[in-house]
Amino acid sequence: METTELKVEMVGIHEKRLRKCLSKLKGIEKVEVDGNSQKVVVTGYAHRNKILKAVRRAGLKADFWSAQNELLNVYASSSFQNLRFNSFNFF
Secondary structure (H helix, E strand, O other), X not given: OEEEEEEEEOOOOXXXXXXXXXXOXXXXXXXXXXXXXXXXXXXXXXXXXXXXXXXXXXXXXXXXXXXXXXXXXXXXXXXXXXXXXXXXXXO
């Protein structure tokens, strides 16, 4: 059994489309979607290039997950946690 990790640009509604396109592939056992980090983990016997091709055919931008994506995700989450908004009165 093989595990394939993908970075998929998606909004909440795309998760359903993603699961539907991956369920059509033979050999897929499990699909895990993390919407916050835009990471999809697919477990099964399908080849990783076929999985990527199926996601792209569904109209989603996807690429294989890399260590660089992990670092960017950690940096972005730590940057936005320290972000504060001031309240302004316009009228």
